[in-house]
Amino acid sequence: MWQLYQFPLCPFSRKVRLVLGEKGIAHELWRENPWEGRAEFFALNPAGRTPVLHDPDKGLSLCDSRAICEYLEETSERAPLIMGTAAARAEIRRLVALFDENFFADVTGPLLHEKMKKRLVLRQAPDSRVLRETMRLAHEHLDYIDYLVDNRPWLGGATLSLADLAAAAHLSVADYLGGIDWNGHEQARAWYSVFKSRPSFRPLLAERMEVIQPPSHYSDVNA
Amino acid sequence: MWQLYQFPLCPFSRKVRLVLGEKGIAHELWRENPWEGRAEFFALNPAGRTPVLHDPDKGLSLCDSRAICEYLEETSERAPLIMGTAAARAEIRRLVALFDENFFADVTGPLLHEKMKKRLVLRQAPDSRVLRETMRLAHEHLDYIDYLVDNRPWLGGATLSLADLAAAAHLSVADYLGGIDWNGHEQARAWYSVFKSRPSFRPLLAERMEVIQPPSHYSDVNA
Ligand SMILES: N[C@@H](CCC(=O)N[C@@H](CS)C(=O)NCC(=O)O)C(=O)O
Ligand SMILES: N[C@@H](CCC(=O)N[C@@H](CS)C(=O)NCC(=O)O)C(=O)O
Numbered sequence: 001m002w003q004l005y006q007f008p009l010c011p012f013s014r015k016v017r018l019v020l021g022e023k024g025i026a027h028e029l030w031r032e033n034p035w036e037g038r039a040e041f042f043a044l045n046p047a048g049r050t051p052v053l054h055d056p057d058k059g060l061s062l063c064d065s066r067a068i069c070e071y072l073e074e075t076s077e078r079a080p081l082i083m084g085t086a087a088a089r090a091e092i093r094r095l096v097a098l099f100d101e102n103f104f105a106d107v108t109g110p111l112l113h114e115k116m117k118k119r120l121v122l123r124q125a126p127d128s129r130v131l132r133e134t135m136r137l138a139h140e141h142l143d144y145i146d147y148l149v150d151n152r153p154w155l156g157g158a159t160l161s162l163a164d165l166a167a168a169a170h171l172s173v174a175d176y177l178g179g180i181d182w183n184g185h186e187q188a189r190a191w192y193s194v195f196k197s198r199p200s201f202r203p204l205l206a207e208r209m210e211v212i213q214p215p216s217h218y219s220d221v222n223a
Numbered sequence: 224m225w226q227l228y229q230f231p232l233c234p235f236s237r238k239v240r241l242v243l244g245e246k247g248i249a250h251e252l253w254r255e256n257p258w259e260g261r262a263e264f265f266a267l268n269p270a271g272r273t274p275v276l277h278d279p280d281k282g283l284s285l286c287d288s289r290a291i292c293e294y295l296e297e298t299s300e301r302a303p304l305i306m307g308t309a310a311a312r313a314e315i316r317r318l319v320a321l322f323d324e325n326f327f328a329d330v331t332g333p334l335l336h337e338k339m340k341k342r343l344v345l346r347q348a349p350d351s352r353v354l355r356e357t358m359r360l361a362h363e364h365l366d367y368i369d370y371l372v373d374n375r376p377w378l379g380g381a382t383l384s385l386a387d388l389a390a391a392a393h394l395s396v397a398d399y400l401g402g403i404d405w406n407g408h409e410q411a412r413a414w415y416s417v418f419k420s421r422p423s424f425r426p427l428l429a430e431r432m433e434v435i436q437p438p439s440h441y442s443d444v445n446a
Contacts, residue, residue: 046367047325060310064324066289067316074309086297087283093290102270144269 002027005041005052007034008209009116009176011108012065012100013051014169019072019162021200022079027053035121066096069162081162092156095148095163103170106137111177120210134179142185149187168195172204176214197221225250228264228275230257231432232339232399234331235288235323236274237392242295242385244423245302250276258344289319292385304385315379318371318386326393329360334400343433357402365408372410391418395427399437420444 004020004027006013020027032041034050045052045063053062053071062068073082082089111134114126145167148155156163171192174180182189195201196219205219217223227243227250229236243250255264257273268275268286276285276294285291296305305312334357337349368390371378379386394415397403405412418424419442428442440446 047321062310062313063317064320067313067320070293070316071309071313074312086294087285089297090285090290090294093293094286097287097290098270 001055003030003054003056004028005030005032005044005054006050007031008204008207009112009173009212010034010050011104011170011173012049014172014204015100015162015166016051016053016065016068016072017204018165018169018200019069019081021203022081022160022165022198023072023076024078025072025076030054035117066100069096073162081160081165083159083161084157088157092161092163095156096166099163099166099170103141103167107134107141107174107179108170110134111174111179115177115179116209116212119212131179134174135181138174138180139185142180142182142188145188145191146185149191155191164191164195168192168201172201175218176209177212178215193221193223224278226253226277226279227251228253228255228267228277229273230254231427231430232335232396232435233257233273234327234393234396235272237395237427238323238385238389239274239276239288239291239295240427241388241392241423242292242304244426245304245383245388245421246295246299247301248295248299253277258340289323292319296385304383304388306382306384307380311380315384315386318379319389322386322389322393326364326390330357330364330397330402331393333357334397334402338400338402339432339435342435354402357397358404361397361403362408365403365405365411368411368414369408372414378414387414387418391415391424395424398441399432400435401438416444416446 002020002025004013004016006017006029032038032050032052034041034048037048041052042048044054044061047063049063051065051068053068054060062071069081073080082092110130114130114134118124118126145155152158154160154164155167171180196205208214225243225248227236227239229240229252240252255261255273255275257264257271260271264275265271267277267284270286272286274288274291276291277283285294292304296303305315333353337353337357341347341349368378375381377383377387378390394403419428431437
């Protein structure tokens with residue numbers, strides 16, 4: 001069976017978990033804290049990053065969440081997530097990159113540093129100036145999601161795609177860490193609340209990471 | 224005809240140019256300095272980043288170099304660059320991500336900031352502490368390339384693939400900026416010097432970016 005090396009607040013692992021869930025692919029979750037730099041984990045992924053999707057029977061280790069998602073798309077026929085014409089597929093992949101790179105650099109990455117790593121590893125207080133800046137940038141990204149939702153049924157086009165899963169993965173981590181103010185983003189909020197009740201998403205929302213507690217609206221499907 | 228928005232030292236644009244060259248796809252080069260933040264460019268790519276591959280006749284704008292490469296792979300039959308079994312394709316994509324993310328974060332990105340942006344835009348001197356650190360990290364990456372070349376004909380496996388093109392794109396930018404010390408990396412050097420004489424690579428090596436001059440070995444195929 002597949003083993004997914006991950007930790008609960010890793011947005012890239014969440015994206016892969018949503019893909020595994022949508023496609024109904026059996027897997028075990030293996031907890032990995034990449035900041036510990038375990039030698040056995042570096043043997044699976046020389047970049048030392050989560051997620052890694054590992055099949056011990058085949059001796060196969062897949063690294064990098066986008067490479068993993070392409071692999072799952074190529075090997076599973078259920079629930080296509082990168083579909084349509086070549087141009088439509090390019091649009092889905094553009095949006096995945098936008099969330100994995102720009103949203104991560106602006107919002108999820110700094111929030112994980114300030115609110116998770118400083119709390120659990122560095123034992124420091126978060127920097128409120130950085131938190132204000134992530135909140136400001138999150139509003140800009142939410143404006144763009146509002147705009148997409150105004151123009152299309154789902155973020156990447158006519159159907160649910162990997163673009164929605166990538167966006168939901170990052171937004172859910174940012175929301176857990178108190179970094180999302182949904183006020184004024186009714187379209188994004190409506191899209192996200194439909195998403196929150198999907199069976200692939202429920203197990204993620206029920207999970208907690210150590211002493212870090214999410215705000216009360218976080219796993220409330222009606223919020 | 225395709226228009227590629229790019230600047231000479233953008234490693235992601237270089238990767239796309241190598242793909243276009245290998246596949247023999249006609250295109251024009253359009254110079255874009257993303258740091259100028261032109262409104263017309265943001266209309267093509269809301270992330271404001273190079274490269275963008277634009278077809279004005281079809282009104283099509285492809286953004287994010289990995290999405291662009293997947294598109295070209297899906298629409299052109301010539302010179303496959305992501306090939307083999309699903310696991311082999313995942314390995315190629317893992318390596319592309321390693322160069323585009325880790326090598327860029329450790330080496331190409333800081334070098335572009337210190338040696339290009341500070342010179343052309345900020346009018347500041349480079350920070351020699353940062354340059355020493357990029358050199359140290361470049362040696363670690365070159366060690367990994369040595370290891371790959373010891374074990375496989377090409378970086379991603381038995382044949383030339385997108386992994387080689389991504390690596391060559393980043394290495395060539397770092398080499399241009401004087402950030403690569405090839406000493407002690409005979410395998411990497413041999414792999415790279417074969418690459419340097421490919422017809423897809425020659426035009427890139429002949430180009431110069433404004434006042435910034437590369438070291439003398441940079442475009443020498445025998446060095
Ligand atoms: N491009 C990678 C990024 C993975 C990534 O950055 N993971 C973080 C955790 S959220 C990590 O492991 N960071 C540790 C490190 O970079 O050393 C992917 O999509 O899988
Ligand atoms: N993931 C993107 C990264 C592109 C990128 O970072 N391009 C740089 C130039 S080398 C850029 O435009 N930077 C300007 C910015 O990020 O604002 C890709 O693969 O195309």
